[in-house]
Amino acid sequence: xxxxxxxxxxxxxxxxxxxxxxxxxxxxxxxxxxxxxxxxxxxxxxxxxxxxxxxxxxxxxxxxxxxxxxxxxxxxxxxxxxxxxxxxxxxxxxxxxxxxxxxxxxxxxxxxxxxxxxxxxxxxxxxxxxxxxxxxxxxxxxxxxxxxxxxxxxxxxxxxxxxxxxxxxxxxxxxxxxxxxxxxxxxxxxxxxxxxxxxxxxxxxxxxxxxxxxxxxxxxxxxxxxxxxxxxxxxxxxxxxxxxxxxxxxxxxxxxxxxxxxxxxxxxxxxxxxxxxxxxxxxxxxxxxxxxxxxxxxx
Numbered sequence: 001x002x003x004x005x006x007x008x009x010x011x012x013x014x015x016x017x018x019x020x021x022x023x024x025x026x027x028x029x030x031x032x033x034x035x036x037x038x039x040x041x042x043x044x045x046x047x048x049x050x051x052x053x054x055x056x057x058x059x060x061x062x063x064x065x066x067x068x069x070x071x072x073x074x075x076x077x078x079x080x081x082x083x084x085x086x087x088x089x090x091x092x093x094x095x096x097x098x099x100x101x102x103x104x105x106x107x108x109x110x111x112x113x114x115x116x117x118x119x120x121x122x123x124x125x126x127x128x129x130x131x132x133x134x135x136x137x138x139x140x141x142x143x144x145x146x147x148x149x150x151x152x153x154x155x156x157x158x159x160x161x162x163x164x165x166x167x168x169x170x171x172x173x174x175x176x177x178x179x180x181x182x183x184x185x186x187x188x189x190x191x192x193x194x195x196x197x198x199x200x201x202x203x204x205x206x207x208x209x210x211x212x213x214x215x216x217x218x219x220x221x222x223x224x225x226x227x228x229x230x231x232x233x234x235x236x237x238x239x240x241x242x243x244x245x246x247x248x249x250x251x252x253x254x255x256x257x258x259x260x261x262x263x264x265x266x267x268x269x270x271x272x273x274x275x276x277x278x279x280x281x282x283x284x285x286x287x288x289x290x291x292x293x294x295x296x297x298x299x
Contacts (some may be wrong), residue, residue: 044114044144053113054106056142080126087193095190101296102137107183110141111284115176122146122158124182161199166276169202170224177278184273191259203230203238211250217277265292
């Protein structure tokens with residue numbers, strides 16, 4: 001949970017299921033403009049009363065002493081915790097391609113729902129996708145505390161670093177497709193057990209993106225407000241302790257090599273989400289039509 005959000009288990013079963021209480025302290029409530037007027041929960045929680053869209057289900061909410069309390073369903077591990085447990089336990093690998101496809105589809109359906117509300121999640125990462133059922137591989141997207149409307153004045157600091165879209169790093173305008181980039185990075189990480197774009201620094205992360213996905217479009221480099229902080233021409237750089245420029249020349253690689261996969265449809269799907277140019281990335285609705293998702297025999 002975020003530092004200013006506390007979660008605890010409720011002993012009550014008022015709604016016929018185990019519940020979790022969350023309290024957002026004053027500073028966090030003030031930083032969540034999409035909550036709307038007082039006593040109004042966040043739109044994704046408010047607009048899914050029939051529990052159809054793979055987002056956290058809220059049963060009740062109330063204010064007490066300037067704290068907002070949310071009463072939500074109790075879910076299981078987040079994908080970060082469970083993937084580390086699964087990797088370290090030495091048991092059967094849970095995140096095999098059929099399960100990854102189910103997770104991807106559910107996350108896309110959640111994003112379609114969120115995006116239709118005019119929102120950008122802005123912090124999709126393994127910690128914000130929780131397991132509802134291990135056996136059925138059911139998940140839900142949580143934590144809309146960083147989300148914003150597409151019509152808002154967009155912050156230049158959104159998304160956790162390893163899942164941050166290139167257009168955000170460069171200081172370009174951005175939209176809902178930053179959530180698709182995050183999902184692509186998440187799927188790659190779940191498949192291999194390791195973060196795809198390691199984030200020692202933003203500069204080295206950009207260099208890894210270039211090494212795996214190829215050079216950034218010149219148009220993006222020319223328009224980015226922060227390009228000068230990370231690129232000399234089209235080459236990533238960082239400064240050493242003395243302030244001298246050190247060019248970063250990543251070893252050329254590929255998604256196929258990094259994902260250790262020969263599944264062409266899977267590579268095509270993840271590659272489509274990880275297009276450096278957001279104009280070439282699909283929307284969540286378009287991504288649901290990709291052959292890798294559409295070929296799910298269990299849908």
